[in-house]
Amino acid sequence: MPASAASSRPASVTALRFGRVAVTGVLAALILLGGVWGSWGTAQQVMLSKGRERGTVRVTRCAGHVCSGAFTPGSPGARARAVVKIAQPVAVRRGRTYDVVVKPGTDEVVRSGPGGVLYAWVPFGGALLLASVVVAGGMRLTRAGWVLAGCGVALLTAAFVAV
Known part of the structure; x- marks a missing residue:
């Protein structure tokens, strides 16, 4: 019985691919976490103003x-x-x-208000744009990368218009 192309792939190639996806996934998560961290200092003042x-x-x-x-x-x-x-x-x-x-x-x-909330989340919008490049390029998930980029552009544009 002939071996299929998928089963004849060396284990090292599979391990390298998994390693690349894991490392870039962790990097994208850290970028997004940094964006939330950078935004939260101001956003909590505006969003939790009670x-x-x-x-x-x-x-x-x-x-x-x-x-x-x-x-x-x-x-x-x-x-x-x-x-x-x-x-x-x-x-x-x-x-x-x-x-x-x-x-x-x-x-x-x-x-405060909508403009203040959107302006507070601008660092997260930038992180979304940066993470989109990592997700699309490093993880080879182009659709997910486009979604992240679209969300980042929408957030930055909304903040620009509101402020």
């Missing part, structure tokens, strides 16, 4: 990568502050008012 101080900030000054302004409380238990800071002022303009959440124990605020 019990946190919420309100608005009127931006009066921007210098470098920080803008500041007066905080007006909008939730029970929130206190007014003369100056709060918004780090990384993406689409923050002097003279405008933004809905924000105060980081506990600080005078730093992050944007």
